[in-house]
Amino acid sequence: MKVLGIDPGLAATGVALVNGTSTQVFGYSFGTITTPPESPLTDRLIHIYDRIREVAEAERPDLMVVEDIFSLGKYPKSGITLGKVTGAILVAGRHGRIPVREVAVREVKKILTGNGAADKNQLERAVRQRLCREEAIRPSHASDAMALALIGLYRGDHYLRNGLDRIS
Numbered sequence: 119m120k121v122l123g124i125d126p127g128l129a130a131t132g133v134a135l136v137n138g139t140s141t142q143v144f145g146y147s148f149g150t151i152t153t154p155p156e157s158p159l160t161d162r163l164i165h166i167y168d169r170i171r172e173v174a175e176a177e178r179p180d181l182m183v184v185e186d187i188f189s190l191g192k193y194p195k196s197g198i199t200l201g202k203v204t205g206a207i208l209v210a211g212r213h214g215r216i217p218v219r220e221v222a223v224r225e226v227k228k229i230l231t232g233n234g235a236a237d238k239n240q241l242e243r244a245v246r247q248r249l250c251r252e253e254a255i256r257p258s259h260a261s262d263a264m265a266l267a268l269i270g271l272y273r274g275d276h277y278l279r280n281g282l283d284r285i286s
Contacts, residue, residue, distance in 0.1 A: 122179040123267025132259030136267040174214035183270035186220040
């Protein structure tokens with residue numbers, strides 16, 4: 119199975135691809151999609167959309183796992199912007215006819231570290247351990263995307279059978 123993990127962000131969206139089975143990783147790659155802060159929001163969104171589509175078309179993943187939207191009460195505008203970015207990503211995945219699953223970050227942390235409140239460093243170390251990788255995965259958006267891709271790999275069969283919008 120090939121899974122594309124996406125950690126949405128306007129300035130930097132993490133992207134990771136993992137190939138394997140529910141118990142073994144055969145290969146992986148990761149990176150980020152960045153957008154210039156001086157560009158209009160719509161240009162930034164279309165850039166993210168286009169890059170996700172390019173990766174999806176080139177790699178043909180079986181599943182896309184996207185971090186579910188969350189909002190901090192102190193920063194409601196950030197949550198709205200994150201929702202716009204996530205919308206562009208979800209549409210890019212569905213446009214590519216890829217089954218898409220949104221997963222809460224607390225669920226990802228709980229599965230990979232055993233602690234739903236783990237910090238970014240704990241999550242990155244857990245991801246690295248599962249990949250048998252000594253080198254840190256940077257930036258953190260890429261590490262978070264890899265965590266999402268791993269969850270998709272581990273739970274892919276379940277996600278594909280349950281709770282996904284069906285592809286017509």
